Amino acid sequence: MATCPDITRGTPDDLDRLQPLWTAVHHHHTSVLPALAPYVSDATSWAERRGLYDSLLAKPDTVLLLAHDGPELIGYGLAHVLPVQHTWVADTWVAGPRIGEIESLGVLLSHRGAGLGTELLTGLIEALRANGVEDLVLGSLVGNPAISLYERHGFRPTWIYLSRFAGR
Numbered sequence: 001m002a003t004c005p006d007i008t009r010g011t012p013d014d015l016d017r018l019q020p021l022w023t024a025v026h027h028h029h030t031s032v033l034p035a036l037a038p039y040v041s042d043a044t045s046w047a048e049r050r051g052l053y054d055s056l057l058a059k060p061d062t063v064l065l066l067a068h069d070g071p072e073l074i075g076y077g078l079a080h081v082l083p084v085q086h087t088w089v090a091d092t093w094v095a096g097p098r099i100g101e102i103e104s105l106g107v108l109l110s111h112r113g114a115g116l117g118t119e120l121l122t123g124l125i126e127a128l129r130a131n132g133v134e135d136l137v138l139g140s141l142v143g144n145p146a147i148s149l150y151e152r153h154g155f156r157p158t159w160i161y162l163s164r165f166a167g168r
């Protein structure tokens with residue numbers, strides 16, 4: 001259990017260190033919705049996710065927070081900022097010109113339940129606010145217990161994707 005984890009700001013150089021953390025999120029996702037199997041392998045999942053993070057970390061407003069327990073990375077959060085214009089938000093809700101997306105939040109299974117996810121989420125929200133971004137969105141799998149954590153921080157269920165993976 002982490003007693004006093006250290007949270008620091010990450011850089012694009014940390015990208016490859018995120019692999020085990022993302023893989024833990026991927027494993028969690030497969031367990032939340034087993035009925036939607038088959039899922040991609042860990043290697044494919046990371047290759048896809050690495051590409052996404054690579055492009056997000058190239059943007060100037062992206063925030064990567066890393067939680068350390070000594071030399072080990074035990075959690076992370078990643079948020080980025082995008083223009084609201086021409087999005088599903090702008091055509092329906094009154095919002096500011098830029099919106100922050102909490103793209104990822106993950107804590108290693110062995111360190112969950114000790115407040116680290118809350119600290120990372122709060123840190124992302126504060127970093128975005130310091131950059132003038134207060135409108136926020138995030139995506140979550142239906143049924144993910146993390147939704148209650150987000151709701152405690154003011155997020156509300158807003159938009160649901162339905163999938164029909166009939167071509168696989």
Ligand SMILES: CC(C)(COP(=O)(O)OP(=O)(O)OC[C@H]1O[C@@H](n2cnc3c(N)ncnc32)[C@H](O)[C@@H]1OP(=O)(O)O)[C@@H](O)C(=O)NCCC(=O)NCCS
Nearest residue numbers: 028105106107112113114115116117118140145146148149
């Ligand atoms: C979501 C996550 C980052 C929270 O990290 P954490 O360090 O356990 O968070 P905290 O200890 O600050 O808070 C735990 C709270 O989160 C909620 N929670 C989120 N995911 C949970 C899970 N898988 N199991 C149990 N509780 C979970 C609980 O409601 C809990 O509330 P409580 O304090 O009333 O018990 C972590 O559970 C995780 O990595 N989950 C797998 C990946 C994931 O789902 N990420 C979010 C994708 S949208």
